[in-house]
Amino acid sequence: MTETFETRFKEIFGIKWPKLLESLGQTVYMLGWALLIGAVIGLFLALLLVLCRKGGLKQNRVIYAIVNFYVNIVRSMPFIITLVFVFPLTRLIVGKTYGSTAMLVPLVIYISPYMARLIENSLLEVSPGVIEAAQAMGATTFQIIIRFLLPEALSSIVLAMTTGTVGLLGATAMAGYVGGGGVGDLALTYGYQRYNFPLLILTIVILVIFVQLLQLLGNRISGRLRKHR
Amino acid sequence: MIRIDHAVKTFDGGTQAVHALRDVSLHVEKGDIYGIVGFSGAGKSTLLRLVNGLETPDSGSVVVAGEDLSKLSHRELLTLRRKIGMVFQQFNLLEGKTVRHNVSIPLQLAGVPKKEIEQRVREVLRFVELEDKENAYVSQLSGGQKQRVGIARALATSPDILLCDEATSALDPQTTESILLLLKKVNREMGVTILLITHQMQVIQMICNKVAVMEYGKIAEEGSVLSVFGTPREEVTRRFVRTVINDQIPEKFLSVVRSETRNQQVELLKFIGDSVKEPLIANLCRMEGLEVNILGATIQEMQGSVMSVFILQLIGDDEKIRLAEEKIDGAGALRERMAVGA
Numbered sequence: 001m002t003e004t005f006e007t008r009f010k011e012i013f014g015i016k017w018p019k020l021l022e023s024l025g026q027t028v029y030m031l032g033w034a035l036l037i038g039a040v041i042g043l044f045l046a047l048l049l050v051l052c053r054k055g056g057l058k059q060n061r062v063i064y065a066i067v068n069f070y071v072n073i074v075r076s077m078p079f080i081i082t083l084v085f086v087f088p089l090t091r092l093i094v095g096k097t098y099g100s101t102a103m104l105v106p107l108v109i110y111i112s113p114y115m116a117r118l119i120e121n122s123l124l125e126v127s128p129g130v131i132e133a134a135q136a137m138g139a140t141t142f143q144i145i146i147r148f149l150l151p152e153a154l155s156s157i158v159l160a161m162t163t164g165t166v167g168l169l170g171a172t173a174m175a176g177y178v179g180g181g182g183v184g185d186l187a188l189t190y191g192y193q194r195y196n197f198p199l200l201i202l203t204i205v206i207l208v209i210f211v212q213l214l215q216l217l218g219n220r221i222s223g224r225l226r227k228h229r
Numbered sequence: 230m231i232r233i234d235h236a237v238k239t240f241d242g243g244t245q246a247v248h249a250l251r252d253v254s255l256h257v258e259k260g261d262i263y264g265i266v267g268f269s270g271a272g273k274s275t276l277l278r279l280v281n282g283l284e285t286p287d288s289g290s291v292v293v294a295g296e297d298l299s300k301l302s303h304r305e306l307l308t309l310r311r312k313i314g315m316v317f318q319q320f321n322l323l324e325g326k327t328v329r330h331n332v333s334i335p336l337q338l339a340g341v342p343k344k345e346i347e348q349r350v351r352e353v354l355r356f357v358e359l360e361d362k363e364n365a366y367v368s369q370l371s372g373g374q375k376q377r378v379g380i381a382r383a384l385a386t387s388p389d390i391l392l393c394d395e396a397t398s399a400l401d402p403q404t405t406e407s408i409l410l411l412l413k414k415v416n417r418e419m420g421v422t423i424l425l426i427t428h429q430m431q432v433i434q435m436i437c438n439k440v441a442v443m444e445y446g447k448i449a450e451e452g453s454v455l456s457v458f459g460t461p462r463e464e465v466t467r468r469f470v471r472t473v474i475n476d477q478i479p480e481k482f483l484s485v486v487r488s489e490t491r492n493q494q495v496e497l498l499k500f501i502g503d504s505v506k507e508p509l510i511a512n513l514c515r516m517e518g519l520e521v522n523i524l525g526a527t528i529q530e531m532q533g534s535v536m537s538v539f540i541l542q543l544i545g546d547d548e549k550i551r552l553a554e555e556k557i558d559g560a561g562a563l564r565e566r567m568a569v570g571a
Contacts, residue, residue, distance in 0.1 A: 133321035136281055136392075137335045138310035147334065152323065228325045228366035 013199045015190050024206070026100045027182035030172045034107035035165055041108065042115025042164075043157075045071065047145065049116065050123045057131070057141050071113040079110050079171045083178055098179030107175055111168045118160035119153075126152040155225035162218025166211050173207075183207060230390065230422045231257035231280055236289035238275055249275040250286065251446040257439075259389075262416050262423045264433040264454075266469055267443035273426040276443070277392055280424060281313045282306050294389060311339050314383030314421075318395035320375045324368045328359065328378050331367060335385045353381040356419075357411060373404035380411060384419070391415060393425035397432060409435045430473045434458070434531045442466045454532050459501050459563055474529050474538055478567065482524045486542055486569050494550045495524070498539040499563040509560045510539070513553055520544040540567070 009017045045067055051057050052064040074082070083106045087097045090105040126149055134148045150157075173184025183203050191200035238250040249272045257263045265273045278284040279291045282298050291298040296309060322331050329350055336346045354360045357377040367375060376396060383391055393412065397405040413436045415421050427433065433440050433454060441451035442465055449463045458474065461467045471477065476497055478486060486495060514521050525540040543550050557564045 127319075127321065129317060129319050129321035130323065132283065133315065133317060135283060136310060136313070136315035137338055137386075138307040139338050140307060143338055147338070148323070152325075155325075226325065228368050 013202055014194065014196045015186070015199060019190075020186065020202075023181060023183050023186040026176070026180065027169075027172055027184070027210075029100050030103055030107060030175060030180055030182060031165070031169055033104050034111055034168055034172070035161075037104070037108045038111035038115050038168070039161055039164075041112035043119055045112065045116035046119035046123055049120045050149075051141070051145075057135075057144065067116075071116050074109065074113040075117065079106070080174055080178075082106050082110050083175060100180045100182065103172070103175035103178070103180035107168065107171055110171055111164060114167060115161065115164045118164050119157050122153045122156035122160050123149060125156055155222045158218055158222040158225060162215060162222075165214055165218070169207070169211065169214070230259045230261070230294060231255065231424060232290075232292040233276070233279060234290045234292075236276070236279055236286040236291065238272075238279075238284060238286050248272075248446045250279075252289070253443075253446070253448055254289075255441060255448065255451075257422060257424055259422050260416070260420065261439055262413070262425070262437045264437035264440045265424070265426045265443055266428065266430060266433055266440060267426075267465075268428060271443040272446040273443050274394065277394055277424065277426050280390070280392055281310050281315060311335065311386045312388050313390045313392060314380075314386070314388040315392045316376070316379045316383050316394065316396045318398045320367075320372075320379045320399075322367045322375060322378055322382070324366075326367060327363070328354070328365050328367060328370070328381075329363045331378055332381045332385055335382060339386055349385060350381075353384050356384065356414075357381045371404075372400050373407060376400065376404075376408050377411065380408075380415065384415065384421075387419075389422060391421050391423045393423060393427075395427055396425065398427065398429065405429075405432070406435070412436055430469045434473050434529065438532060442469060455501055455534060455536070458529075458531065458536060459499055474536070475525065475527055476538055476540070478524050478540055478569070483569070486524070489542075489544065491544050492546055492550070493542060493544045494554075495567040495569055496541045496543060496554070496557070497565050497567050498541060498557060500537040500539075501563070502534040502536075504561045507560055509557065509562060510541075513541070513543075513556065516545075516549065516553060516556075518545050519549045519553055 006017050048063060048067045049071075052060040052067070077085070086106050086109055090097050090102050093105055094102040096102050130148055130152060131144060134144045139147065172180065172182055173187070176182035176185035177188050183206055187200055187203035190196055191203060233253060233255040236250050236253045240247040240249055253272070253276060255276065265276060267273045275284050279286055280293055285299070293309065294312065298306065301309065332350045332353060333346050336349060341349070351360065351363070354363055357380055359374060359377050359381065362370065362374065367378060370378065379396075396412070397408050400408060409432060412423060412425075416423050425432070425437070437454050439452065440454050440457050442449045442457070442463065444465045450457060450461065450466045457466060458470055461470045478495065486493070510521070510523075513519065520543070522542040522544070523539060524542050525538075527538050529536045529538070543553050545553075554564065
């Protein structure tokens with residue numbers, strides 16, 4: 001039974017079944033780690049933007065200008081350019097410029113400012129009145145962030161991160177092509193370059209299902225957090 | 230309790246500076262329910278926020294409970310804020326959280342032990358008559374209930390001062406009344422000094438003992454509620470007093486008064502409490518050669534006292550009218566001549 005499945009699979013898609021699994025694993029690996037690290041850095045940048053902006057809790061024009069400029073610069077570069085541009089940095093950190101781990105460097109650099117903007121918007125949605133109430137209670141800036149700002153924005157942040165993750169998935173495909181492996185690499189090198197149309201279709205189907213699942217998950221979590229609003 | 234001296238505050242409003250406060254001084258004593266009334270943009274919101282340091286004056290001093298706010302460190306200011314509760318027009322609660330969570334937040338911030346928090350939350354919820362809503366989510370509550378939660382939250386840390394920022398402006402008249410009664414209870418039973426700002430004169434009339442009227446960043450007039458309502462001096466004060474006490478000749482009677490060909494004078498009379506002992510109006514009616522018409526009359530309760538307002542049309546020769554006015558003044562009523570116009 002399994003043998004016939006594997007043979008049939010090879011016949012139709014031109015690759016071995018484990019190869020697909022391996023590619024999926026690489027995509028999830030790049031996506032997961034880049035998301036985790038990128039979201040943490042993005043959250044940090046977003047907090048800097050929100051706190052230091054004009055009228056913010058810790059208004060600081062210099063910090064705001066620097067972070068804002070950095071975010072804008074990185075966001076205006078296409079990922080494929082960022083990817084090759086940071087090769088020296090990648091080599092410095094990981095020791096090589098190919099493989100899924102090496103690709104995390106450009107992926108994180110690409111996704112964190114994007115996340116920062118998305119999360120910044122979520123944080124700005126929090127009612128200024130709630131923040132003022134917190135200040136009136138004698139809350140410190142740290143307490144305001146932990147007990148008011150983040151909990152109030154969480155549901156919206158989850159949705160923003162879902163959007164960011166879908167964007168990140170597109171970037172992993174490009175990173176894969178340059179040497180990171182993954183589903184994108186599979187589609188391009190095995191599907192496109194070998195004129196293997198069925199495999200190309202299969203990868204598209206997989207990616208579509210992937211995005212659907214991500215969005216569904218994001219909506220679910222966000223909805224649960226928003227339940228009593 | 231609260232002493233603000235010569236506070237000046239100017240905001241950078243882009244093209245032109247906004248003078249929110251121009252030399253404002255305010256003195257609130259312990260136990261007061263002090264109301265600041267003014268139209269929007271008068272600077273009352275800024276003035277209120279000076280008290281807990283959410284705004285700092287460009288010049289002038291703010292002393293709260295003996296502490297000069299400008300001399301406090303940031304830490305000390307945060308500690309002082311826990312002794313000053315604040316209630317907002319839009320409630321500013323965490324809508325997605327339970328009532329208990331909202332009320333317990335200030336206690337958590339102050340580092341109160343968990344067991345004490347539970348007990349205190351129950352106490353204040355009982356005080357605002359919401360003990361059965363402890364586990365309800367704020368989003369499920371009505372506006373009046375939300376404001377009760379807001380008040381409970383403000384009272385959680387047992388403050389000495391409560392600041393109310395248009396606390397009833399988003400509520401319907403009936404709910405407004407119940408919230409005002411609750412604030413009065415807070416003042417009486419907990420001994421909390423209340424400073425409130427509002428644009429509704431009814432709020433002042435119902436619960437305040439002192440009032441300041443603000444206009445263009447200045448205090449136009451201030452004093453006890455009875456004296457300000459009884460003898461408003463400034464035009465802005467008159468306008469506000471008029472919103473609760475009608476001292477205008479009814480439109481319908483105006484044409485009658487104007488078409489009167491005999492010598493006449495229209496007088497506005499105010500009686501406060503039981504200041505007038507004799508049956509004044511009856512005595513006026515008995516005067517020979519004088520005709521008295523009552524054009525309007527209202528009675529208002531405030532500050533546990535009663536203020537009655539009468540608009541009288543006196544018809545007779547100048548001498549008779551002068552005598553009648555002497556009688557009114559002699560009886561202890563507040564009197565002013567009203568212009569009728571053509």
